[in-house]
Amino acid sequence: MSFLRKLDLVEKVDPEIAELILKELDRQVYGINLIASENYADEAVIQVQATVLTNKYAEGYPSRRYYSGCEMYDQIERIAVERVKQLFNAEHANVQPHSGSQANLAVYLAFLKPGDTVLAMDLAHGGHLTHGSSINFSGILYRFIHYGVDRSTELIDYDQVEKLALEYKPRMIVAGASAYPREIDFKRFREICDKVGAYLMVDMAHIAGLIAAGLHMNPVPYADFVTSTTQKTLKGPRGGFILCRREYAEAMDRAVFPGTQSGPLMHIIAAKAVAFKLASTEEFREYQRLIVRDARALASSLDSRGYRIVSGGTDNHLLLVDLKRLGVSGRNAQDVLEKTRIYVNKNLVPYDEKPPYITSGIRLGTSCVAARSMKESEMDTIARFIDTSLKNRRDSTILKKVEEEVIEFCKSFPIYGD
Ligand SMILES: Cc1ncc(COP(=O)(O)O)c(C=O)c1O
Structure with a gap:
């Protein structure tokens, strides 16, 4: 905690911001946080983010960078990739997405064309903005059709998902939610996708920690692409990542860089590596x-x-x-x-x-x-x-x-x- 209060340099150059940070620390310490998308990053995860790793451009991927001086960054990114692959038993990982939304954007860019039909959970039933809300890039660029929960059980109505899939023949089905309190049956989603030849994207942002701990079904064996954030149940820094099968690796990586992002946030990637290590304990x-x-x-x-x-x-x-x-x-x-x-x-x-x-x-x-x-x-x-x-x-x-x-x-x- 004393480490978190040590802001002497900030206090010197910008006391106004230093004071607000300390007030925010007090708000967090003397308050009960029940916001489901938040967590407290480990002190080591916070410490990594405040290092000189923030100074460097490392556009590209390990051994294929656009700048010199990336030796440490190559090693850090490789470690992060290997750890997250192991954590979720995935064939390929990209740890560069700046956020969960960026991860979803990259998957859509790689595997959809503007105007393609996608089936996803309704925001009003627990879905996410990036699952086709009309005011988000996803709903603006693609034709989203939405499934929801059954009125009486309030559980995902898999029969409705199947019916909509058969009717609209989507190119992709998105499973995963921001406000759904029950376990999701990714196997059933895969079966529905197979019936209509759709890709399955699972957005596990909220439940990534539960999956890493083996408490919820791992979507990796069933999904073509899995996207996530690192800051929710996973307890890491604010950021995103994507897992996919080897066959999609090249297209996936290209969609992240140069498709939707340029310089990766290497201090955050290092913090993700630390969080993945902690998540395997x-x-x-x-x-x-x-x-x-x-x-x-x-x-x-x-x-x-x-x-x-x-x-x-x-x-x-x-x-x-x-x-x-x-x-x-x-x-x-x-x-x-x-x-x-x-x-x-x-x-x-x-x-x-x-x-x-x-x-x-x-x-x-x-x-x-x-x-x-x-x-x-x-x-x-x-x-x-x-x-x-x-x-x-x-x-x-x-x-x-x-x-x-x-x-x-x-x-x-x-x-x-x-
Ligand atoms: C299911 C889901 N996907 C994606 C995101 C987007 O993550 P970010 O805020 O990092 O862009 C969220 C955020 O709450 C989410 O709940």
Whole structure:
């Protein structure tokens, strides 16, 4: 922690920014982070990012760079590639995508032509912007058709996916989501793809850590391409990567560089290498198991307080809470909880009647609280904080009291050592 507070050089040249960084550190330490797409990168992962590796251009790939002086960068990138291939048992990996969105962009560029039909999960049912939202490059350049979840079970309706695939004959089917609390059957997706001759792209951004730990089905044997971020359950730096079969390697690499990016962020690639190493340890696997136990405990504690949990529970690191019964919108709940230092995001629930900037639900994730070693009994405390805040949302005295309790509670669960 002292390492994270050491900003003497920044304080000298830019005290304004230094002060904001320290305030943000305090916000993270004295707050409960339930944002499902976030995590706390290991201190070693943070340290690597603040090194001289940020100084160099290394356009190209190991031994095929456009600049001289890339010897260390070649070794670093090769290590990152080998580690991630081993972690997910993949034939080929590209660790250069700057983000998850860049990874998806590169796959589409490599294997689709503008106007091609793609089948993906509806954003309103848990999909992602880059899975064909009309305001994203994906929906602007390609013809996306969307599948969703069944109205009563709130689970992916694989029969509907198959029906749509047979009807629209997509060139690619995208599996993977941003707000789906259940395990995804990648084998079934492969079978559907085979029926219509479509590529299968799996975007495992949210669940990459769970897959690395062997808790969820590994998509690599079934998918043609797997994309991911490194900053979510995987606990690495902000960034992306792509896995694919050897036969697609050349086209894939060309689509990343020079297709969609130029200079790779080598300090981030080094940080990814460190994160992949950490993700192959037994300690990491134990951490992933705790994430899932915590998510289930939080779902059941909220359920017992009368909250409706979408699909009745969770198999992964996140849960969706439908707030209609309480008569509060997702946006309002997010704002109220922020006052008590509990960070969540508003989220559409399946078949939501409210618009995306209001929503009827919130998405809660447990990657951060599990990283602080908060266990099942702590999830009950957090459910109580949430419940008290939402039910007393107009009572500033009670909200202040909850905020004080949250600060005290957080003191027992450090993020970074001391
Ligand atoms: C499923 C999925 N894919 C892709 C992304 C995009 O990642 P990034 O924000 O790194 O571009 C996200 C981000 O939340 C995501 O949830």
